Amino acid sequence: MxxxxxxxxxxxxxxxxxxxxxxxxxxxxxxxxxVTMFCYLDGIYNGLSTQEFADWDxxxxxxxxxxxxxxxxxxxxxxCVNARGQQKGKYFFEGIKVGGIxxxxxxxxxxxxxxxx
Amino acid sequence: MxxxxxxxxxxxxxxxxxxxxxxxxxxxxxxxxxVTMFCYLDGIYNGLSTQEFADWDxxxxxxxxxxxxxxxxxxxxxxCVNARGQQKGKYFFEGIKVGGIxxxxxxxxxxxxxxxx
Amino acid sequence: MEKNILFMFLRAPFGAxxxxxxxxxxxxxxxxxxxxxxxxxYAGDGAFYCLKGSDKSESAGYVKTIADISETHYxxxxxxxxxxxxxxxxxxxxxxVITRDDLARxxxxxxxxxxx
Amino acid sequence: MEKNILFMFLRAPFGAxxxxxxxxxxxxxxxxxxxxxxxxxYAGDGAFYCLKGSDKSESAGYVKTIADISETHYxxxxxxxxxxxxxxxxxxxxxxVITRDDLARxxxxxxxxxxx
Amino acid sequence: MALYLxxxxxxxxxxxxxxxxxxAKVVLVQxxxxxxxxGLSDVYAVKEDVEKRGVASRLxxxxxxxxxxxxxxxxxxxxxxxx
Amino acid sequence: MALYLxxxxxxxxxxxxxxxxxxAKVVLVQxxxxxxxxGLSDVYAVKEDVEKRGVASRLxxxxxxxxxxxxxxxxxxxxxxxx
Numbered sequence: 001m002x003x004x005x006x007x008x009x010x011x012x013x014x015x016x017x018x019x020x021x022x023x024x025x026x027x028x029x030x031x032x033x034x035v036t037m038f039c040y041l042d043g044i045y046n047g048l049s050t051q052e053f054a055d056w057d058x059x060x061x062x063x064x065x066x067x068x069x070x071x072x073x074x075x076x077x078x079x080c081v082n083a084r085g086q087q088k089g090k091y092f093f094e095g096i097k098v099g100g101i102x103x104x105x106x107x108x109x110x111x112x113x114x115x116x117x
Numbered sequence: 118m119x120x121x122x123x124x125x126x127x128x129x130x131x132x133x134x135x136x137x138x139x140x141x142x143x144x145x146x147x148x149x150x151x152v153t154m155f156c157y158l159d160g161i162y163n164g165l166s167t168q169e170f171a172d173w174d175x176x177x178x179x180x181x182x183x184x185x186x187x188x189x190x191x192x193x194x195x196x197c198v199n200a201r202g203q204q205k206g207k208y209f210f211e212g213i214k215v216g217g218i219x220x221x222x223x224x225x226x227x228x229x230x231x232x233x234x
Numbered sequence: 235m236e237k238n239i240l241f242m243f244l245r246a247p248f249g250a251x252x253x254x255x256x257x258x259x260x261x262x263x264x265x266x267x268x269x270x271x272x273x274x275x276y277a278g279d280g281a282f283y284c285l286k287g288s289d290k291s292e293s294a295g296y297v298k299t300i301a302d303i304s305e306t307h308y309x310x311x312x313x314x315x316x317x318x319x320x321x322x323x324x325x326x327x328x329x330x331v332i333t334r335d336d337l338a339r340x341x342x343x344x345x346x347x348x349x350x
Numbered sequence: 351m352e353k354n355i356l357f358m359f360l361r362a363p364f365g366a367x368x369x370x371x372x373x374x375x376x377x378x379x380x381x382x383x384x385x386x387x388x389x390x391x392y393a394g395d396g397a398f399y400c401l402k403g404s405d406k407s408e409s410a411g412y413v414k415t416i417a418d419i420s421e422t423h424y425x426x427x428x429x430x431x432x433x434x435x436x437x438x439x440x441x442x443x444x445x446x447v448i449t450r451d452d453l454a455r456x457x458x459x460x461x462x463x464x465x466x
Numbered sequence: 467m468a469l470y471l472x473x474x475x476x477x478x479x480x481x482x483x484x485x486x487x488x489x490a491k492v493v494l495v496q497x498x499x500x501x502x503x504x505g506l507s508d509v510y511a512v513k514e515d516v517e518k519r520g521v522a523s524r525l526x527x528x529x530x531x532x533x534x535x536x537x538x539x540x541x542x543x544x545x546x547x548x549x
Numbered sequence: 550m551a552l553y554l555x556x557x558x559x560x561x562x563x564x565x566x567x568x569x570x571x572x573a574k575v576v577l578v579q580x581x582x583x584x585x586x587x588g589l590s591d592v593y594a595v596k597e598d599v600e601k602r603g604v605a606s607r608l609x610x611x612x613x614x615x616x617x618x619x620x621x622x623x624x625x626x627x628x629x630x631x632x
Contacts, residue, residue, distance in 0.1 A: 002624045007464070011128075011367075013200055014159045015250050021577055023597070027616035033624065041371055042131045048202030061202065079374075082212070083130055085165030085178065091202060101378025107352050109384035113623050114462045115554065116630040117578075118539045124348070126252075132366050137496055140514070144533035150541065158255055195257075218262025226235050226268035230540050231346045231545040232471065234495075244476050244548075246557055248601050249580035278479045279557070281585055287603020302473075314479070318583070319607070338486035342468070347546045349476060360559050360631075362474055364518050365497035395474070395561045398500055403520020430562070434500070435524070450562075454569035458551070463629045465559060 003034040005111035007104070011045035012060035013053075017117045018046050022063035024115070025072060035072040036111065038104035044076040044084060047092040061093065068095035075099040075107075120151040122228035124221070128162035128175035130170075134234045135163050139180035141232070142189060145207035152189040153223035155229065161193040161201060178210065185212035192216040192224075236315040238271045239263055240344035242337075246279035251253050253283055256350035257296040264303045271304065273344065275337060276329065277311035280350075281318060284329040297328075354387045355379055356460035358453075362395035369399055372466035373412040380419045387420065389460065391453055392445065393427035396466075397434060400426040400445040413444075427453050469493060469543035477501035482518025493536060494528065495549055503528065512536060552576060553625035560584035563631025576619060577611065578632055586611065595619060 002115045010017045025035045039046055040071055051059040068074060081089050089098040097103075108114055118205045123142055127134045156163055169178035185191060195215045200208050206215040214220075225231055236308050241260055247253035262271045283290075290297075300306050310329040315321070320330055332340075341347050363369035371405055379386045392400050399406075406413075416422050426445040431437070438447055448456075457463050470484040474497035484490040485505055494501060494511040495538045499521050509528040516522050516530055531539070553567040557580035567573040568588055577584060577594040582604050586592045592611040599605050599613055614622070 004620075004623065010131075011159065011201070013197075013251055014127075016248060016579060017415065020595075020598075024616050024619060027625075028620045031620055033620065040192055040375070042128065042365065045162075045201065050202035050204055051200055052202075053196070053200035059200070065570065076228075080130075080171070083170035083176070084128070084162065085167035085169075085208065087167055091204075102382045104375070105379045105382030105384060105386060108353060108355070108379065108462060109382070111462075113628050114381060114464070114630070115623065115628055116555075117466055117554075117632050121537075121540065130367055133364060133496055135510075137515075141533050141536060142330055145537045145540075148526065148534065148537055157259070158251065218259060219266045221259070222263045222266030222268060222270060225237060225239070225263065225270065225346060226266070228346075230545050231348070231547075232540065232545055234471075234473075234549050244479065246580040246583060248598070249557065278476065279580075279583070282602065282604075285603045287605070289601045289603065313482075334483065335486060340481050341483060341546055342487065346545075349547045349549065360562065362497040364515070365474065394559065395497075395500070398519065398521075401520045403522070405518045405520065420530060429565075450566060451569060457566060457629055458570065458615050461627075465630045465632065 001032050001034065002029050002112040003036070003110050004113045004115065005107045006035065006037040007114070007116040008037060008039050008043035008046060009041040011042040012051065018060045018063070019116045022067060025067050026070065029067065029070040029072060035067065036107040037067070037072060037074045038107055039074065039076040041080055044080045044086060047074070047076045047089060047096040048086070049093045050091045064096065065093045068093060075103045077101065118149050118151065119229040120153070120227050121145050122224045123152070123154040124231070124233040125154060125156050125163060126161035127160040127200045128159040129168065135177045135180070138234045139184060142184050143187065145212065146184065146187040146189060152184065153224040154184070154189060154191045155224055156191065156193040158197055160198045161203060164191070164193050164206060164208045164213040165203070167208045181213065182210045185210060192220045194218065236268050236270055237345040238343065239346040239348065240340050241274050241348045241350055242273060243274065243276045243283060243350050244278040245350065247283040247288065252350045253280070253293040257293040261296045261299050264300060273309070273340060275309040275311065275340060276280035277314045277337060281314040281320065283308050284325045286324060286326050287322065298303050352384050352386055353461040354459065355462040355464065356456050356466050357388060357390050357466055359390065359392045359399060359466050360394040361466065363399040363404065368466045369396070370408040372410040375417050377412045380416060389423050389425070389456060391425040391427065391456060392451060393403035393430045397426050397430040397436065400441045402440060402442050414445065425456070467491065467543045468546050469539055470546045471495055471549040472501060473498040473549035474500055476548040481506060491539065491543060493539065498549065499525070510539065550574065550626045551629050552622055553629045554578055554632040555584060556581040556632040557583055559631040564589060574622065574626060576622065581632065582608065593622065
């Protein structure tokens with residue numbers, strides 16, 4: 001089994017990167033691989049538990065919540081979180097952590113593969 | 118004097134559109150023009166009053182707050198605000214309103230010029 | 235005041251949300267008090283959206299609403315199609331092919347020109 | 351485990367924040383427990399950043415920190431320069447010109463390849 | 467008179483369209499100052515964007531303008547957005 | 550063996566670099582499925598992205614794969630990111 005690290009630098013809705021990353025990571029977890037993810041820049045908005053969008057059955061955040069439930073380790077860049085007004089991740093899903101680039105560097109150290117999207 | 122409407126579809130930090138728009142709008146207001154702005158898609162994040170970024174003297178939000186103080190009318194798309202987990206603009210600057218596309222359509226109706234960035 | 239508005243869809247569809255949120259905007263522009271008239275033009279990477287097989291389910295509701303309000307034209311630019319190796323036969327019939335000269339004329343005719 | 355990491359800067363600088371937040375990331379990669387080794391390469395529209403006159407004040411602090419940690423190379427790709435009409439004389443001396451073949455070699459040599 | 471606001475992602479089609487308008491004025495904003503405007507005569511570029519990128523010498527005959535001058539151009543001309 | 554992950558913005562340089570690697574496998578993701586991969590032989594494209602865009606007939610000999618197969622390719626090959 002492999003350890004795969006994802007770097008996600010864009011937020012939900014605006015581009016489809018949240019969708020590709022969350023589905024690819026889910027597939028990796030289902031196959032028994034380890035998944036870590038660092039959310040950098042606008043990527044941190046994916047941690048929010050407060051998304052409401054009636055047009056879709058599931059909001060992007062639901063996919064990230066499911067990754068955490070399946071055992072993924074997700075860390076959001078704290079500098080980015082506070083710069084973007086998200087108050088230390090006050091409204092993030094439980095299990096999505098606020099950390100720093102050292103956490104990302106450690107993920108890369110443990111990773112067999114690194115994917116950026 | 119002219120009425121200028123801005124459409125802003127990207128958020129703070131990630132791209133420099135927030136900077137161009139806020140500085141151009143400030144220049145227009147200083148010259149005595151009327152300014153309206155509709156924040157759509159990720160543009161709604163510019164309304165947040167909770168940004169904290171120690172590397173810069175001013176955060177992007179400060180520039181939008183100044184536009185409101187100078188008389189600009191700024192409306193953020195409510196569907197985008199809630200979809201992006203920003204809870205009806207709970208943490209937006211006072212004076213930055215949450216509305217809908219009809220507000221934008223009305224801005225365009227009143228505008229002599231329309232700028233998108 | 236009622237205005238004539240040209241919405242140009244220039245970004246590759248699906249990678250970014252503009253292709254569908256732009257259509258939401260078109261509906262809003264037409265249904266407000268001013269009853270703006272809107273024309274839609276696909277060009278650049280936006281032209282890919284006009285392919286027959288591209289998934290238009292997200293904007294189908296908007297297109298229907300637009301049709302109920304007023305007659306609206308959907309154009310796609312020939313030069314952009316040629317650059318991408320797309321022939322007229324590859325296109326959904328909703329989209330009428332125009333040249334870049336025609337696009338320039340649409341730009342000149344409309345009061346407001348949006349890039350999406 | 352220590353890794354060799356290539357950071358490729360591919361986006362036009364200033365329009366998006368990647369040109370400077372990427373350098374923040376480089377510092378972080380080098381200063382963690384694993385002490386990863388980083389090489390930086392500018393290519394595509396990223397090559398514009400290497401122009402003599404481009405404002406490097408936002409990343410100057412990171413570059414200094416990086417130099418204090420270990421010797422790090424900054425490359426810029428010749429093909430990207432040529433496509434943009436940039437000659438070697440237009441470049442800041444920090445950036446060493448390499449060919450696309452060299453870039454392919456750097457990609458092969460490094461364990462991790464990031465696009466910024 | 468129309469003023470074409472040009473950023474890099476839409477520069478090619480925007481400038482090519484502007485060439486079909488004999489009264490076109492072009493303003494390069496943000497990464498648009500990297501664009502190749504050969505074949506166009508009435509070209510402006512935003513000072514702050516030019517200075518950050520260090521591209522003044524690449525701009526040929528483009529006039530460098532600040533935000534105040536850009537506001538005046540916007541007020542005087544219909545705006546066409548390719549930014 | 551290296552797997553090049555290609556999206557449209559970096560497709561040109563990414564594919565051109567992949568051509569210099571005789572062991573290259575290329576995976577087109579997202580808008581990358583619009584890219585021109587002529588000159589490359591071992592090309593894959595993500596099913597969901599191909600179907601949304603309706604470009605199956607434009608892909609030449611590219612193999613269409615789902616996320617499960619992409620995971621396998623990622624695990625089996627070093628990944629080079631141009632996405």
